Amino acid sequence: MLKLSILDKDNAVKFQVEDNEHIIAVYEAEYENGDHIVLETEDINAYYVVRIDDTMDEAFVYVTKPQVDYVIPFEEKRVSYNPKSFTGDKHYLTFRLAKEFEIKAYKNLAKNVMDQHGDTGCFPHAYANVETRGEAVFAARNAIDGVLANESHGKWPYESWGINKQDDAEITLDFGRKVDFDKILLYTRADFPHDNWWVKATLTFSDGTREVVEMVKSVKPHEFCIEKKGIEWIKVSELIKADDPSPFPALSQIEVYGVEG
Numbered sequence: 001m002l003k004l005s006i007l008d009k010d011n012a013v014k015f016q017v018e019d020n021e022h023i024i025a026v027y028e029a030e031y032e033n034g035d036h037i038v039l040e041t042e043d044i045n046a047y048y049v050v051r052i053d054d055t056m057d058e059a060f061v062y063v064t065k066p067q068v069d070y071v072i073p074f075e076e077k078r079v080s081y082n083p084k085s086f087t088g089d090k091h092y093l094t095f096r097l098a099k100e101f102e103i104k105a106y107k108n109l110a111k112n113v114m115d116q117h118g119d120t121g122c123f124p125h126a127y128a129n130v131e132t133r134g135e136a137v138f139a140a141r142n143a144i145d146g147v148l149a150n151e152s153h154g155k156w157p158y159e160s161w162g163i164n165k166q167d168d169a170e171i172t173l174d175f176g177r178k179v180d181f182d183k184i185l186l187y188t189r190a191d192f193p194h195d196n197w198w199v200k201a202t203l204t205f206s207d208g209t210r211e212v213v214e215m216v217k218s219v220k221p222h223e224f225c226i227e228k229k230g231i232e233w234i235k236v237s238e239l240i241k242a243d244d245p246s247p248f249p250a251l252s253q254i255e256v257y258g259v260e261g
Contacts, residue, residue, distance in 0.1 A: 002041055004095050009034025022096040030089045031072050039068040039095055044121075045177070047098035052114045054092040055085045057146055059114045060102060062176045065121025070114060073136070080136040080145075080159035103260055108146075109179050110256040115141040123176025126254075130166045138162030140171050143251050150252035151219060153191045160189045160250040163239070170237035173254060180229040181258025186236075189250035190219040196246040202238035205231050217242065221255075230261050 004023045006015040014035070017025045037052060044066055050059045052070055072086050112124045117139070119125075124144060132138035142159040149157040163169035184203070189195050197218075203211045205228055215222045234256065241249055 002095055002097075003039070004093060005038045005040070006031075007036055007038055008032065023094060025093045025095075027091040027093065028089060031086050031091070033074045035072045037070040037072065037093070039063075039070070041066060043097075047103050049094070049096050049098050049102065050114060051092065051094040053085050055082045056113045057111075058094070059112055060098060060107070061112060061114070062123045063121060064123065064176055068120055068122045070120075071116065077136045079155045080139065080142055082156055106257065106259055108255045109175060109181060109258055110144050110173055110254050111146045112141075113145050115144055117141070123174060125174045125176065126161075126171060127174070128161060128163075128169065128171040130164050130169050132162030132164040135162075138164075138250070143171060143254050144173065146253075148187055148221075148253055150187050150189050151191060153189060153194065153248075153250065158189075158191075158252075160252045162248075162250045165247045167239075168237075169239060170235055171251065171254075172233055172235045173256070174233045175231070178230045178232055178261030179256075179258055180261050181231065181256050182225060182227045183257040184224045184226055184234075185221040185253075185255040185257075186213075186215065186224075186251065187221045187253040187255075188215060188218070189252045190217075192217070194246060194248060196241050196244045196249040198239045198249050199242050200238070200240040201236055204235040204237065206233045207231060212238075221253075 002023050003018045015027050126140040126144045128140040137154050137159045140161050143161040147157045152158040188197050213224050
């Protein structure tokens with residue numbers, strides 16, 4: 001059984017729908033600050049497809065908890081989303097089990113448009129040891145939200161992972177399960193001359209192996225053919241800046257292409 005609920009700031013139910021396999025819901029009211037969407041399932045450690053808002057792509061996710069709580073962003077937290085997201089008085093949401101062909105497909109294993117801070121039990125999930133000034137437009141989740149625009153910085157669609165000029169900055173991509181992949185793409189932010197860029201980074205994998213990769217000043221993604229199996233997480237660290245006056249390198253997106261392990 002699947003259940004989708006919309007609760008207010010006091011956890012009172014404003015809307016609720018259930019179905020055995022596929023929820024298709026239309027919520028006809030405006031969201032209010034403190035509202036959150038709760039997804040419930042009896043089957044954990046399983047794959048789902050969720051449309052959390054009609055302005056956003058579907059999320060292919062691996063769920064490890066019986067309840068996923070998605071807090072609707074408001075005020076400063078909303079600026080890293082499409083300005084049409086979560087607005088108006090009519091909202092289309094879906095929640096279903098993933099199809100077998102979706103699970104087996106070769107795809108970007110890193111993308112999760114509904115990633116949020118904390119352990120939500122919904123993967124993939126990105127987190128970092130620093131996010132510039134704690135601002136939503138520089139949060140780690142921005143690096144896996146599927147938005148590739150990188151020639152500016154700040155509000156959507158130019159949100160990125162910002163490191164606050166911290167030399168020991170690192171970001172971790174947690175898949176929540178074992179995956180196999182053969183290609184990694186890093187979209188570094190390219191708002192030149194505001195931005196610096198990284199010339200070298202270290203990728204550490206959950207199996208204990210490491211790969212040092214080199215990059216150049218570019219708007220285009222940096223593509224690395226790295227084949228690994230049974231990987232649960234990837235850490236990007238030891239980021240070396242270019243010899244450039246700007247102190248502001250940033251990561252717009254990470255993509256990891258492969259299959260379920």
